[in-house]
Amino acid sequence: MSLEKKLVQPLPVRIFHWLTATIVFTLVLTGLYINNPTFLDLPLWWVRKVHFYFSFLFIANFTLYTYYYAITRKYPEVLFMPGDIKKMPRLLAFEFFLENTQPNFGRYNPGQKLLFTAWFLLALVLICDGLVLYFINLAQNIFYPLALVNTLRMIIYFGTVFFAISIPVHIYLAVTSDPAKVQAMVTGYIEQNKP
Amino acid sequence: MLTRREFLKLCAAGASVSLVSVLLPDLALAAKSGAIDKLPVIWIELGSCTGDSISLANTMDPSQKKLFSEIIDLRYHWLHMAAQDGQSVKALEDTVQRDKNRYILVIEGSVVTADQGKYNYILQKNGSLKTGIDMLKYLAEHARWVMPVGSCATWGGPAAAYPNPAGCKGVAEVIHRPVINVPGCPAHPDWTVGTLYHLINYGEPELDSAYRPKIFFGRTVHDRCTRRQYFENGIFARNPGEESCMYLLGCKGPVTYADCPVRQWNDHVNWPVEASSPCIGCTSPEFPDGMMPYFKHLPDIRLHGATAAPDRLAKALGIGTAVGLGTHLAGNIFTGRIGKNLISGTKPKASIVTKKTYPAKELEDKVDALLEKFDNLEQELTHARQKSRNKKGLIAKAKQLLGKDSGEETD
């Protein structure tokens, strides 16, 4: 049987992925520090500045990432689609050790797609919410819910908590279930026996 | 008289002397010269503690008397009226009749709505007790401006705090007409007088989406806080009374719109943060439930009577996820799946990415269909063979017959 190299993650995806990872990691850490500035002894202006620079990087990166998937029309590969619901039981049976053979779902399994969709929506919410907090003396004039700033702060906090707990789950599952796919996120390619 | 621009500048600067003392002589002069029309004001109190009236009385110079007699035409205020009982109600009624769509209605206190508002009777008219909600609806209908003062009147405030047995609400929720909200617990006298001044002289002030005048509520407390440098440098008080930023003591300055740091209270004597106590966010629509506990950064979450602190909830979620991952890891080790996956690592496997993948059921169906086709073909083949065998037999027979005939002929 001969081997073939298959491109799974094109260069733009790899760049967007690792930028997102770095930016979100920084935003989660600095955000949690702003929420509770006790676990390090840092000047807060410094942490806030880092948070704000990365916020705008995040917005730019998120916009381009979304644009890329929209123009390549590849978004059904990463977003949870109605057809994915049918595939969920088989994934769950495998993840809960009721079935032993790993089903082949292609590029991403429905669970991963569900998580990516949640992150996508959460990113939209956090961007809007963060912009309101950033332009705090303007946003209150736009429409009433934006004047409820403590509630917006709470939403940002729980959004951050969701990132903080779901990223480790993502890393754990990626590394333990298929290191080849993690490698593909670096090199772009996966090596496989020719079908 | 001050121009509107000068007035706005004065408000925005948060004068180092009380706004009231700067405005009133000017207003008094204008009223005397006939440059302004003293508008009638009706001030009613619904479910509250009278704090906003007391706060208004806190103006030292000029006196409250001057405000009431020279600047506005105060027709009704249960605390400040000389008239009593029938006389006072008559004054109220006369104002509604004679000054329809001219008077300013100021409301202090939240609207008590439970049981048709019967926990809040505010006056007696023609021998029958009148509830606050009924009087509010009646008076608001004919008012030129409706101006809820204090956080109870604007959004329900402490009177509407959980569990809110009296069904208290803010004025705008009940009367469904535009209002000019002057929140605060209590409202600063400058906010009340300044808004009245604006209404009388320049009409409605510019409002934010929560209907608060932007001249007083356009920027956050945190923005102009006198302890802001401590915040930036990360120097935080751990106990009330310490001279630094109150952020770790749950200061709501970053999420509250008000000009307390520049205006200050009690005739510019001091304000909460300078007294080393956190801002509790009293001018916010979320006050007080959405700001409590006052000494915590984020408010408690209430679900069906159960209360949870956000940081504890976050910790619980974190622990739950860690336990979930730990259990999965144990399963992974126990079944040997992880070993297999990691040892095979990035080595090539049977096609991971294929052009099209079929789930087992679909594949089975496809194989079944193929087998059926195969069966059909086989049957067709047998049939065809049979046919051709028959054909061959016929030809042989014909040949035999033909041969016989020709033999006979030659013979």
Ligand code: HEM
């Ligand atoms: C992955 C995305 C993000 C995460 C995880 C995140 C996280 C956080 C957290 C946890 C806080 C502290 C909230 C609190 O007071 O308890 C915060 C504050 C803040 N964030 Fe973000 N954020 C994100 C994106 C953004 C964006 C896109 C902006 C836009 C400019 C932004 C601007 C702000 C601002 C202005 C504050 C308030 C800072 C302060 O009060 O000093 N954030 N963020």
Ligand code: SF4
């Ligand atoms: S005391 Fe409150 S308002 Fe002042 S800087 Fe600190 S957090 Fe902001």
